Every structure is written in C-alpha cells, then in structure tokens.
Amino acid sequence: MVEFQFTEEQEMLRKAAREFAEQVVAPLVPKMEETDETPEEIIKGMGERDLLAVTIPPEYGGLGLGHVARVIVLEEVARVSVATAMMLQVFHLGIDPILVFGTEEQKKKYLPALARGERLATVAVTEATGGSEPTACQTEARLEGDHYVLNGRKVFITDVHLADVQVVFTRTGEKEFTTFILEKGMEGFRPGRYEHKVGMKGCDTGELILDNCVVPKENMLGKPGDGLKVALAGISETGREGIAGCALGLLQACLESSTKFANERILYGRPIAKLQGIQWKIAEMAVNLEAARLLTYRAAAMRDKGQRCDVEMAQAKYFVTEAAARAAKDTCDIHGGYGVMNEYAAQRYLRDAQVLIPSAGTSEIMRIVIARAALK
Amino acid sequence: MQILVLVKAVPDPERANEITLDPETGTVKREGIPLVINPLDRNAVEEALRLKEEKGGTVAALSMGPPAAEGPLREALALGVDRAVLLSDRAMAGADTLATARVLAAGARYLGDFDLILCGAESFDGGTAQVGPELAQFLGLPHASYVTSAREKGGLLEVEAKVEDGRKKLQVRLPALLTVSRELNRPRGLSFSGIVRARGKKVEVLSLADLGMDPSRAGVAGSPTIIGDISTPTTTRSGEIIKGDPEEVVDVLVKKLTEAGVV
Structure with a gap:
C-alpha cells in the first residue's frame, strides 16, 4: 500500500x-x-x-x-x-x-x-580543489605514535565557526582516505575566514584551517581507509536529503508570496491573479511543489526503512532545487519592480535558490548519478 | 496545586479570511479550516504549566467541542498538561455561552476539585468573554477577568486585571477562576520532545451520559439565546474632492468632519 x-x-x-x-x-x-x-x-x-x-x-x-x-x-x-x-x-x-x-x-x-543542542556539529569535506571530487583531497593526516597530525585547509564549510564537533575528511595515504572527529579547542584547529555567499545571508560559512592539528587515534571514524565511504554516505543520503528539504520550503514560500502578491496587486482595475500569464506561473509552482514533495518524502521514507536511497535522493535534490530556482525567478517576475526591492522577500528567494544548486553536489553531478543508475 | 485549564478549539486565526457566514442558518461556516488552541487559552495553559513547575501539582485541560477538537487537546498534552478531557456529544452542539458553561461546569465537577481554573478571557471566534465568568458562577467560585498578572501568596491570589480605562489590583481567595489576557505571559512553543513525551497520553472523551446530564440542559435545547440575524458588515468608502482656495476648502472640510462626528 x-x-x-x-x-x-x-x-x-x-x-x-x-x-x-x-x-x-x-x-x-x-x-x-x-x-x-x-x-x-x-x-x-x-x-x-x-x-x-x-x-x-x-x-x-x-x-x-x-x-x-x-x-x-x-x-x-x-x-x-x-x-x-x-x-x-x-x-x-x-x-x-x-x-x-x-x-x-x-x-x-x-x-x-x-x-541537547549544547554542542553543534558539522562536516568538512570540500577543499579549494572542489567538493565533488573528494579524492583530490590535499588535507593530510600523518600517524605519529598514538595520534594523527592533520594539515590542510577546508573551504565552504557550513557552520564552521559555530560547530564544536567537526567530522573532517583527510588523506592518509596515496589512495587512502580517513575521517576523524575533530573538536573545537584541539591544538592546531582553527576556523578561518568567513566566506560570504550571494544568498543565505546569516548562514555561517567559512574555512577550516588545520595547522599541525593533533588528533588522538580514537577519534578516527571507522578504520583507516574508510574515509570515502563515510564522506559519500553522508553527502549522498543526508546531505542531498537536507538540501531537498530546504528547497521544498523555499518553493512553498515562493508559491505563498506569489499568490499573495498576485491577489493584491491591482492592474487595470483587477488583481493580476486574473491574468492568464500570471496563472501559468502559479500553476507551474503549485505542481512542482507537489512533485517535489512526493520525490523528497518518498526518498526520506526509504531512508527511514533502511533502504538504499542515494539515487532517489539525487533525483529529489536535482528536481527540487531546480524547481525552486525557477519558482524564485517567477516569483520575482510576478512581483515586477518590487521583485528586485529589498523590502520584498522575492529577491532573497532568488539568491537563496542559487546557493542550493551547488550545495551537496551540482545539478550536473546529480544527473550523472541519476543517469548512471538509469543506464545500468 | 490542582489546576484546570479550559482549552477551546477555534479555527486557525492565520486563516481567518476563509471563515464565512451562512445568513440562512445563522451559523459560522468554518469547514476545512484547521482547529487550533484559542490564542488566549495558550496563555492560560502557559500560566498553569508555570504554576505547576513552581509549586508542583497537576494540570488538566478541559474542552467542549466536536470530535475534531481532540487535535488542539493533543497539542495541550504535548505542551505539558497531564490530562486532557473533551466533552463531546451531538446534543452539545449549537450551545450558547450559558449551555456551554453549564456543560463545562459538569465536566469540571466530574474531574474533581481544583485550586485554580484558568481560561482565556475570550475566544478568537465567538469573542463573548462570558463563558469563564459563567462557569465560575456555576461552580460558586470567585473570579477575575482579563488578568494580566497573578501571584499566589498564602492561599490568596494577588491579581492585576485590565479594565476599560486602566488596570485594577485585587486579591482573590482560592479556589478561584481567572480569565487571562495576552499580557499575562509569553506562551511556550510546541517542542519536539513534548510531542514525543505525549505519545502515550490519550484525550479522554466524555458524553452527556458520562456526565449524568440531561440533554435538555445542553446544546441548542439548553440555550436561551436566539440569534436574530447574522451578517457580514459592509464598509463602503466614498471620495469627495473639495475645490476652491485653501481657506475656503479648510472651512468646508472642518464643517463636513464636524457633521460626520469625526472632530
């Protein structure tokens, strides 16, 4: 059923x-x-x-x-x-x-x-070489006695200045990658500069600098060499799911603000909601929102059942973020001149939507994942 | 302290614009609009929970309403009340404030003795502000309405309440009933852990038979109020342009405003 x-x-x-x-x-x-x-x-x-x-x-x-x-x-x-x-x-x-x-x-x-919310966590995989190719990772972890010494620099790390606990992806050999649980306050652990995005203002993003950071062996997640497994599992299921969830809310907000504005804005004596050109945009948003919900909640339900859902999450992430970006553009268009004014949220939706697209994998990467599964 | 708090299920104020009136039957049409806890009753629940946290005891929530009123009561359980009881019976439908208060009084007696009964000063939908005081009267309790602050001191409540042109301070002997204003406190939000903690708790549903109450004293049958007419007020605006030199225009304007009773 x-x-x-x-x-x-x-x-x-x-x-x-x-x-x-x-x-x-x-x-x-x-x-x-x-x-x-x-x-x-x-x-x-x-x-x-x-x-x-x-x-x-x-x-x-x-x-x-x-x-x-x-x-x-x-x-x-x-x-x-x-x-x-x-x-x-x-x-x-x-x-x-x-x-x-x-x-x-x-x-x-x-x-x-x-x-309890007393401590916060984040994950740090991406480096200046990119996030979609984790094997290009240059952050190095070297075993020295009973501890590892980490050196490197992560970028685009969300919550980096806030999180007390950070799961960090490193290279431990030529083709060996390992993840560690790092804590704020460890020697050589330093959140770096704040990175400012076009949207999602107020969402903390920045660099993580590891300068001879000393990490006890027992802070390793899994075994040496498990790094890719750990990083990919997190990104492909939890990360994509999370971004799809964010995009769902954005789509909902676009639909709400568009319908409100269209019903209130009078042009030639009647609300612009009466104009078919506006109605088509609203209809697109409404149907995309429903489809987006079905894709995302289905994938999340699979996750709850313990089923593999990386491809379903990629489908959801791709569809919902792209739909949200289109909806945000339409929302701005419906708002006309007000769509580019800071007093209205429409412009924020447009900027936020663009930040969702590369997060947890670009639309191109998502389509590679989806196509690979379809072509199998 | 044993506290009873009245929780009315009302249509979500956020969607108030969807509420329409049926002039033929004289009723309010609110189908399809989700029910929520009456906003001022959230202040009453908050005060009850704070008193419980401070002085110990239990908090029970009581409501009269259709089966769908179970939802808001479940929310009350998630907010932290210990017990939630819904009085629901077809014969309770169509009650005016008197029949409502009579049924709630029967419900309160059924549940036992309370040191304090709290409810919102008025409901978002009906807005009569009558049910609280009527219930106090039925139960023979002293009451204060539109309470903005309350402090218990040796069996006495020191209360501040809103009156038309200011505030009054009074002392109320317990047990008592207070109807509360929004200034009283800032209601806590629903928390996820509260929702999870309330998982095992059920809303108890009681009928008139459970209360041992005669159906002729409840609902439409027990309501002396007859609604003569119900209508949506219409407001019309009209514009008028007064022409002439400034002094003349001002004179005409002042005259018109005086005639309209505005100045």
Whole structure:
C-alpha cells in the first residue's frame, strides 16, 4: 500500500517547526540579511526546541523521529529562512557519520550533548580543489605514535565557526582516505575566514584551517581507509536529503508570496491573479511543489526503512532545487519592480535558490548519478 | 496545586479570511479550516504549566467541542498538561455561552476539585468573554477577568486585571477562576520532545451520559439565546474632492468632519 498522508504526530511536528520558524526565526531574518551574521537566538532556539535531536536515537538522548520528520522540519524552517534551514541541515549532516560509523564510545561521548543542542556539529569535506571530487583531497593526516597530525585547509564549510564537533575528511595515504572527529579547542584547529555567499545571508560559512592539528587515534571514524565511504554516505543520503528539504520550503514560500502578491496587486482595475500569464506561473509552482514533495518524502521514507536511497535522493535534490530556482525567478517576475526591492522577500528567494544548486553536489553531478543508475 | 485549564478549539486565526457566514442558518461556516488552541487559552495553559513547575501539582485541560477538537487537546498534552478531557456529544452542539458553561461546569465537577481554573478571557471566534465568568458562577467560585498578572501568596491570589480605562489590583481567595489576557505571559512553543513525551497520553472523551446530564440542559435545547440575524458588515468608502482656495476648502472640510462626528 502507498500512504500519502502524514501521521498525526508528523503534523504536530510540522506545527512545532512552523512555530519555531515564525516566532523565533522570522523576526531575525532582516538582521541576518543586513549583517550576514548568525544570531545567537537562532542557535539557542534550535537547541531548546529539540531541532537538533530529531535524527538521534533515544538511547543517545535524541528523539529518534527519523528522516521524514527531519525533512518536515527543514521544509518549515526554510519556508521562513533558507539560511537557518541550511545551518540546521548541516548540523544533522555532522551528526550522521558519528551515528552510522561511530564506535559505541564515540556515540556515547558526542551524541547526547549534540541532541541537547549544547554542542553543534558539522562536516568538512570540500577543499579549494572542489567538493565533488573528494579524492583530490590535499588535507593530510600523518600517524605519529598514538595520534594523527592533520594539515590542510577546508573551504565552504557550513557552520564552521559555530560547530564544536567537526567530522573532517583527510588523506592518509596515496589512495587512502580517513575521517576523524575533530573538536573545537584541539591544538592546531582553527576556523578561518568567513566566506560570504550571494544568498543565505546569516548562514555561517567559512574555512577550516588545520595547522599541525593533533588528533588522538580514537577519534578516527571507522578504520583507516574508510574515509570515502563515510564522506559519500553522508553527502549522498543526508546531505542531498537536507538540501531537498530546504528547497521544498523555499518553493512553498515562493508559491505563498506569489499568490499573495498576485491577489493584491491591482492592474487595470483587477488583481493580476486574473491574468492568464500570471496563472501559468502559479500553476507551474503549485505542481512542482507537489512533485517535489512526493520525490523528497518518498526518498526520506526509504531512508527511514533502511533502504538504499542515494539515487532517489539525487533525483529529489536535482528536481527540487531546480524547481525552486525557477519558482524564485517567477516569483520575482510576478512581483515586477518590487521583485528586485529589498523590502520584498522575492529577491532573497532568488539568491537563496542559487546557493542550493551547488550545495551537496551540482545539478550536473546529480544527473550523472541519476543517469548512471538509469543506464545500468 | 490542582489546576484546570479550559482549552477551546477555534479555527486557525492565520486563516481567518476563509471563515464565512451562512445568513440562512445563522451559523459560522468554518469547514476545512484547521482547529487550533484559542490564542488566549495558550496563555492560560502557559500560566498553569508555570504554576505547576513552581509549586508542583497537576494540570488538566478541559474542552467542549466536536470530535475534531481532540487535535488542539493533543497539542495541550504535548505542551505539558497531564490530562486532557473533551466533552463531546451531538446534543452539545449549537450551545450558547450559558449551555456551554453549564456543560463545562459538569465536566469540571466530574474531574474533581481544583485550586485554580484558568481560561482565556475570550475566544478568537465567538469573542463573548462570558463563558469563564459563567462557569465560575456555576461552580460558586470567585473570579477575575482579563488578568494580566497573578501571584499566589498564602492561599490568596494577588491579581492585576485590565479594565476599560486602566488596570485594577485585587486579591482573590482560592479556589478561584481567572480569565487571562495576552499580557499575562509569553506562551511556550510546541517542542519536539513534548510531542514525543505525549505519545502515550490519550484525550479522554466524555458524553452527556458520562456526565449524568440531561440533554435538555445542553446544546441548542439548553440555550436561551436566539440569534436574530447574522451578517457580514459592509464598509463602503466614498471620495469627495473639495475645490476652491485653501481657506475656503479648510472651512468646508472642518464643517463636513464636524457633521460626520469625526472632530
């Protein structure tokens, strides 16, 4: 049987997420847009309302609500602020490798504080050589006695200045890659310069500098050489899912602001919503939103069932982010001159949508993944 | 402290523009609009939870409404109330404030003794502000309406409440009923852990028979109020351009505004 309905509990989670977004996040959006800084209240609020505990199992202090719930939360937060949803999705992404590949000791050490929102996590794979080719990684980890010494530089790391726990991808041999759990405060661990994006203002992004960073052996995730497995699992399932969730909320926001404006804006004596040219754009957005939801929630439901879903996640990520970018452009167009004014959110949607496209893999990479599976 | 809080399910205020009136039947049409906890009742729930956290005890939530009112009560459970009871019966439908208060009084008595009963000062949809005081009267309790702050001191509540042109301070002996204003507190948000904690809790549903109440005292049958007419107010605007030299125009304008009773 195919179920196309959320459970009562999931509906209530959506409501709780919407309350957080509207009460805590929405009033801070103008400040984030203006300063490109992350307000403390947002991070604190995420912790207080358990947004970080969603995917962590109860035995490690989380709520174990799973991935459909995760997407619901991301969709609702992104509807108000894609920047905030992006930070949230990357916190989940930082937690995931520990959950999947961590030893019992590592899980017990890190997960409870992450679930309580007292500590934050992120993942650092991308380097200046790019993110889609992790084997080009130049960050090196060298075994010296009972510890590793890491040297290198990561870029485009979301939440890098905020996260206390960072899962870092390194090279440990010519063709050997290994991931480690790093902590803020470790010798030689230093978040670097802030990187400013065209959109998602207020979402922390920047460099991670590792300068003879000393990491105990027990902080390794999996075995030496497991690095690619760890990094790819996180990006292909958790990362793509998260970006698709963010794009869903953006699509929803586009549809809401477009219909509102079209109903209110009077031209030649009647609302522009009466014009067929506007209606076609609205119809496109509405049908894309529905299709986007089906793709994303199906993939998330597969994830909850423990099924392999990397291709489904790629399909969702590709479709939803591209649909969101088109919807954002149409939203600006519907708004006419107001579409390029800072007083209206339409221009923010357009800028945010473009940041979603390369995040967790460009549309070209997604299509390579999808085509590879289709051609098999 | 044993606290009872009244929770009314009302159409989501965010979607208030979808509410229409049926002039033929004299009823409010709100089909398809999700029900939420009446906004001021969220303040009442918040105050109840804060008092419980401070002084211990339990908080029960009570509502009268259609089966769909279970949703908002489940939300109350997720917010942290210990018990949620819905009074729901076909014979309760169409109640005016008197019949509503009478049924709620029966429900409150059924649930036991309370030190304090809290509810929103008025509902978002009906907006009569009558049910709270009527319930207090049925239960023989002292009450204060539109409360903006409340502090318990040795069995007495020191209360500040809004009146038309200011605030009044009063002392209320417990047990008592307070209807609360939005200034009282800032209601907490629904938390995910609250939702998960409330998983095992069920909303108890009681009928008139469960309350041992005669159907003629509830719903339409028990309501003396007769709605004569119901209509959507229409507002019309008209523009008028007054021409002439400035002094003349001002005189005409002042005269017109005076006639209209504006100045």
